[in-house]
Amino acid sequence: MQNNTNKENIDQLFRSKLEGHKVVPPPGIWDGIAADMDTRKRKKRAIWIIAFSSAAALLLAFMAGWYFSEKITETETRYAEEIKTIDNNNDFSKPEKAATKEEGIEKDYQTNELSTEQEPTNFAHTLKDTSPLPAQKGKTTPIKIQQIESVENDKIKGILAFLKPTGLYKLKSKKPSRELIAMNTAGFSDADRKIIEANLRNMPENDDEKNKGQWLLGIQASPAYRFEQGGSGTDKADIIYSVNQSGATPQYITNVTGGVKFEYRTGKRLAIHSGVNYGEIAQRNASLGVSFTGHNWLNENFGTDAMYSPGESEKNSIPETNNTVVATNIGLANIEMPQGTELALANRQNTTYANEVTRNTEFEQQAGYIEVPLILSYSIINKGIGLYVLGGINTNILTSNNVELVNNNEVIGTGKIEGLNPLTFSSSLGLGLNYTLGKRLNLSVEPTMKIMLNSLSNEAIYETRPYTVGVYTGLSYRF
Amino acid sequence: MEELEKLIEGCKLGKRDAQARLYRLYSPELFGVCLRYSRDQTEAEDTLHEGFMKIFRKIGQFSHKGSFQGWMTRIMINTALGKFRNRYKVQPVEDISAYDRETGENEAYTNLDTDVLMKLISELPPRYRMVFNMYAIDGYSHSEIAGMLEIAEGTSKSNLARARKILQNKIIEMGFIDKVYAK
Structure with a gap:
């Protein structure tokens, strides 16, 4: 019994004195901890940088692969060309000969934008059956491309992305679907939608297969x-x-x-x-x-x-x-x-x-x-x-x-x-x-x-x- | 209390000033724990350093359910036990007689109670020190100790008994026993 009491006393003695016992550590310890934390952070950051760089390099390689392996086909430019025909028929300002194909599309489009504002119904009709419209002279004013650029720049970029079905929009979505594109046409004018629809109809059927x-x-x-x-x-x-x-x-x-x-x-x-x-x-x-x-x-x-x-x-x-x-x-x-x-x-x-x-x-x-x-x-x-x-x-x-x-x-x-x-x-x-x-x-x-x-x-x-x-x-x- | 939560959140975000404040607030008590579980001051400092690194690393896992201080103390104890286990693997044989030596000198203990007791604990053979600390001071059960130190429960009990005996003998030798018991 005496023994037991002694034991408890020993435990009690130490517990009472040492539980919560505070000793201020030497001042250098915190510096060491802070330095180690920095090293860890740097290491972590290095890992992130390496991971990010690898991912970026891979992405670049893929994008380069896409860019070099896929050409703009005839189908993709056809609508721009048709629009050019319409413009000429309507006797709008003559689109300048484009230095590059893409520039040509863009300028045609800008011209087209203005024409649809003036004659939306006719334009839509033209797109449906691609027969040229009868000449409608004197209905337009000369267009300055810069003016449109400021207002319509974003919209045109969007349309261009759709006009080039194997191009830009692919980067936005891994699995391009007609539905997705159709859904995203909100915010475009009727004429824009018609163009997008027309392009969707002519989108190569096996496009999905290429990726699957x-x-x-x-x-x-x-x-x-x-x-x-x-x-x-x-x-x-x-x-x-x-x-x-x-x-x-x-x-x-x-x-x-x-x-x-x-x-x-x-x-x-x-x-x-x-x-x-x-x-x-x-x-x-x-x-x-x-x-x-x-x-x-x-x-x-x-x-x-x-x-x-x-x-x-x-x-x-x-x-x-x-x-x-x-x-x-x-x-x-x-x-x-x-x-x-x-x-x-x-x-x-x-x-x-x-x-x-x-x-x-x-x-x-x-x-x-x-x-x-x-x-x-x-x-x-x-x-x-x-x-x-x-x-x-x-x-x-x-x-x-x-x-x-x-x-x-x-x-x-x-x-x-x-x-x-x-x-x-x-x-x-x-x-x-x-x-x-x-x-x-x-x-x-x-x-x-x-x-x-x-x-x-x-x-x-x-x-x-x-x-x-x-x-x-x-x-x-x-x- | 709210302030502590803010501090913890700051540490979770890795903010250096929050970490520094947390260290200032809690390092004395945690260093006390480290000293109890360590052979000497250097080892205790190592444990404190390593323990705080773990605290900052794992603070995201703290769920505010139990006591934050308890959580930190457990991390420190575990860190100390980890060091002990590593060392024990290399030096499995303990020369107990080395610890049974007389304390000898009659130092003038100004803060006798705690300093002497800390010294006595640090002089215990390592495993006895671990078991005694865990059982007598930090309130772990024998089964918990057995699990944490990877020893049998019986070993834990016998180690505790040996530790008590050694401590008691030393206290008597030093002539403090009456004083202690009288308190």
Whole structure:
């Protein structure tokens, strides 16, 4: 009890004396805090400046893109020209020959403004059907442009923005809509509205499409040149028959790959495409020897030469069913040989046995893949001919797997490659050129390199990751 | 009270004069808190500096619901605890005997009550100092302390008991105990 009281007393003593205890801190501390706050502010400001500058630079780049990529088309100037005709008919002050197109529009407009005040009904009528009005002489006074400028300047600017549908007003609204423009016509005179309406009617229909995403569906094909990346696993597998022992280097067969692709263009620059392609990784090894003297041929003829003679385990792996396992660049090929034949992979120029072996047998292996690409492309130039870079990942699904021994165009043995990965991935990197044929068709040529990211074989000793070079040519339809 | 709200609003807008006034008003009391939680004056000054930076940074989050001073005190305590935790990670072993040494000199305590008590607290092993401050003076419960210091509740209790024992012994040694209890 006494103990408890002591405890409480200790706590109480300290609490009563130290709770709210004030000690004035040394004077320098506030200066330090203030200085730190300033540094923080500066840092914050720097971040804002950087962010703002980046945003401004981006905006400028976009605006420059718009400015340079879009021209004022005939449609856009037509109404100004028509007005010019009307003015002439009405015998108003002759519009001066404009130095530039835009200046011409502006001056025509200013003239027009005055004429509508005098003859609003007629003018509106003229705009509806664009046949010229009969001459109405003596109804006007000469116009001084400066006078109108002061009163109508803002209005004219507004109209000019609408007259140039691909120009200024785009900057004001990301998604220009006819409704929006129609709503904004409040404050204009009747004649102004007529002009705006007329322009809206003639606004290019696909203007929206230009800014929205676009879908493309097409086909593409390419020759596939394949090469080995560095060494292959063959030599590591010298414990069994290896195609390399034949002396001939196995060659990848150049074949065609292709399929359908669909593409989504998110805007002017970025596009993503996918699809389904079919391709085959195939290898051929020519001039293999096949002995038709039975499966002991090798042993009998090469005796104790370990390099060319199967060891005990290999002997066991050559069973009575006459299956032969051969190491290839891609993996282990398991071939069912015809009875009474034997692969003779040795390439030794041994004249004694040369006649016994036919060396014109081809050994072909083929692995078929369905490829699902996921490619991102970024447009660098987009003027008539487009140039873009592309990159992405392909998922390859193994669909077929064959090994054939062909002798004089006759398949003498078939089999499979063992241990192929059912799923492999490759990366794509390429350049693309596209060209628009007509309104909806698009031709593209994409030199692309694909590098296998994982080995074709799931057996560690066959680390085979061929790379493929191709020129994908495609035709797609935009909708 | 209205004036305080104006001051807070000024600080929320980042006005330097408002910040300076707030500092002048509250720094003595908050420095007192910092000293209690610190080993020495330098550390307390660091805590005060860091704590005020946090206060100015986070003042926008203060909702006027509780006591503003309480809010600032909590920030200071948390800042001190943060420093303690960082240091404790590097120096997990405490030489308690170093703190058990005799205070020795019989200083002439002019303002005995507070100065001596502050000194006694600062001489406690760091974790004991934290626990004792939080429990005995700032009114945190053991479960709160356990959460804030990332220790077990039992550890908090035993640390408190050890801290009390040390303080009590020192007070007795210094011959102040009777005087203190008589008050």
